[in-house]
Amino acid sequence: MGGYDRExxxxxxxxxxxxxxxxxxxxxxxxxEAVQMRKSESFRRKFRGYSKIQVRNYxxxxxxxxxxxx
Numbered sequence: 001m002g003g004y005d006r007e008x009x010x011x012x013x014x015x016x017x018x019x020x021x022x023x024x025x026x027x028x029x030x031x032x033e034a035v036q037m038r039k040s041e042s043f044r045r046k047f048r049g050y051s052k053i054q055v056r057n058y059x060x061x062x063x064x065x066x067x068x069x070x
Contacts, residue, residue, distance in 0.1 A: 003049030004042075012038055016062045032066045035059055 012034060019031030038059055043049075 002045050002047050003051050004055045005044040005046045005049055008043045009050050009055055013058070016066070019066065020062075028066055028069055032063070035063045035066060 015034050016031045019027045022028065043055065
């Protein structure tokens with residue numbers, strides 16, 4: 001029943017969403033690096049965390065999206 005740490009996931013989502021809304025390529029590059037890092041590293045697991053599958057899908061989707069625009 002455990003999932004990924006909400007605080008870590010929320011931080012990544014905030015970073016990625018800000019980059020998507022931003023106009024500077026350096027901001028998108030930073031978000032791309034953050035998403036790539038999270039793809040290779042795992043979030044901490046918590047009993048009441050976010051769904052692992054949903055988080056993985058989000059990371060994969062954002063990685064593709066940012067890679068196209070970076």
